[in-house]
Amino acid sequence: MSETITAAAAEALFPTYARFPITLVKGEGSWLWDDAGNRYLDFVSGIAVTNLGHAPKAIKEALVKQLDELWHVSNLFQIPNQAEAAKLLTDNSCGDAVFFCNSGAEANEAAIKLARRYQQVAQGNGRYEIITFEQSFHGRTLATLTATGQAKVKEGYAPLPEGFTTILLNDISAVEAAVSDKTAAIMLEMVQAEGGVYPVDGTYVKALAELCQKEGILLIVDEIQTGMGRTGKLFAYEHFGIEPDIFTLAKGLGSGFPVGAMVAKERLREGFTAGSHGSTFGGTPIATAAVKATIETIVGDKLSARAAEQGDYLMSQLREKLAGVNKVQDVRGLGLIVGIECDGPVASIVTAAQKRGLLVITAGPNVIRLLPNLLVTKEEIDEAVTILAELLEAS
Numbered sequence: 001m002s003e004t005i006t007a008a009a010a011e012a013l014f015p016t017y018a019r020f021p022i023t024l025v026k027g028e029g030s031w032l033w034d035d036a037g038n039r040y041l042d043f044v045s046g047i048a049v050t051n052l053g054h055a056p057k058a059i060k061e062a063l064v065k066q067l068d069e070l071w072h073v074s075n076l077f078q079i080p081n082q083a084e085a086a087k088l089l090t091d092n093s094c095g096d097a098v099f100f101c102n103s104g105a106e107a108n109e110a111a112i113k114l115a116r117r118y119q120q121v122a123q124g125n126g127r128y129e130i131i132t133f134e135q136s137f138h139g140r141t142l143a144t145l146t147a148t149g150q151a152k153v154k155e156g157y158a159p160l161p162e163g164f165t166t167i168l169l170n171d172i173s174a175v176e177a178a179v180s181d182k183t184a185a186i187m188l189e190m191v192q193a194e195g196g197v198y199p200v201d202g203t204y205v206k207a208l209a210e211l212c213q214k215e216g217i218l219l220i221v222d223e224i225q226t227g228m229g230r231t232g233k234l235f236a237y238e239h240f241g242i243e244p245d246i247f248t249l250a251k252g253l254g255s256g257f258p259v260g261a262m263v264a265k266e267r268l269r270e271g272f273t274a275g276s277h278g279s280t281f282g283g284t285p286i287a288t289a290a291v292k293a294t295i296e297t298i299v300g301d302k303l304s305a306r307a308a309e310q311g312d313y314l315m316s317q318l319r320e321k322l323a324g325v326n327k328v329q330d331v332r333g334l335g336l337i338v339g340i341e342c343d344g345p346v347a348s349i350v351t352a353a354q355k356r357g358l359l360v361i362t363a364g365p366n367v368i369r370l371l372p373n374l375l376v377t378k379e380e381i382d383e384a385v386t387i388l389a390e391l392l393e394a395s
């Protein structure tokens with residue numbers, strides 16, 4: 001089907017990833033094939049990117065149509081797809097204004113910039129501090145790795161930008177102690193994904209939103225991994241009865257076409273004026289054709305509800321089949337982001353699963369993370385659960 005990578009070609013890359021020795025060459029729905037013709041059930045989805053499965057027809061058709069017409073013009077010109085994609089995002093969320101970029105880190109970078117500029121320019125109050133949480137993940141740029149609550153992503157990158165504080169999650173007194181007249185925004189994930197699949201406490205997040213409102217602090221929700229239907233709602237904040245001032249998207253937003261977005265409430269519009277932020281590639285006709293088709297498909301086909309249903313099934317099957325397994329400490333998640341916490345490292349389970357034709361990933365050393373696409377079937381879930389139960393029992 002395709003050529004294997006030569007050693008010389010592999011050497012031409014920076015070794016920033018500890019890659020598995022698997023070369024995937026074709027994908028369809030929940031399934032992937034490697035260059036030796038082996039088939040895999042994909043419960044990674046490119047890390048919550050291919051939420052509609054591999055090569056979804058509606059997105060492919062929208063992309064091909066746009067590829068035939070126009071690729072890129074610059075944001076100096078009107079881009080209908082971009083405006084229409086923004087309208088779809090605001091019609092289906094609590095947000096009113098959208099900025100398109102190319103990745104999750106850039107979306108969070110835009111959120112941090114907007115929060116500061118809104119406070120400093122529109123409000124004129126000089127606030128700059130961003131409060132984030134331990135075990136969070138917000139990206140790899142200098143600002144977003146500083147916002148990230150994990151030491152391993154910061155190592156060797158000093159000096160880091162100023163104005164970030166990281167505190168304990170699910171502890172409202174920690175927030176009260178950390179906020180000051182310098183606090184511009186508080187940023188968090190509704191499910192800490194990279195940090196180990198920890199849904200935020202519902203009572204806490206409501207109290208946090210109230211505190212933000214009372215103190216004039218902006219609430220930023222990082223929906224980069226949880227957004228686009230994955231948790232059983234289009235956006236995960238909907239589960240918690242809160243409305244963020246700003247939320248960020250990337251991963252599933254283009255169904256595999258790289259694109260990010262920052263969505264904010266009406267009053268924040270004045271934070272970003274002409275020339276205050278920008279991106280060459282942000283929201284190209286092609287990228288936003290993918291966004292439009294993705295949202296239309298998820299909303300039109302009610303895939304968030306489907307994700308909720310399939311997620312409940314996955315979680316109940318795991319809880320049932322793993323009930324007596326000593327190694328397993330916890331099964332948790334929200335919709336189709338599910339974590340299996342074990343009493344020790346799970347890297348060997350991940351590679352053993354690959355040999356059985358199942359792709360899963362970790363979230364920290366001890367947690368197996370499952371991220372099937374939103375169209376995953378009960379039969380595919382049964383197959384994955386059977387393989388995982390056998391491997392965990394034997395380990």
Ligand SMILES: *Cc1c(COP(=O)(O)O)cnc(C)c1O
Pocket residue numbers: 103104105106108137138139140189193194222223224225226250251
């Ligand atoms: C993946 C991710 C990011 C970073 O996105 P990139 O596209 O890799 O820059 C930020 N926040 C969360 C929650 C993520 O899962």
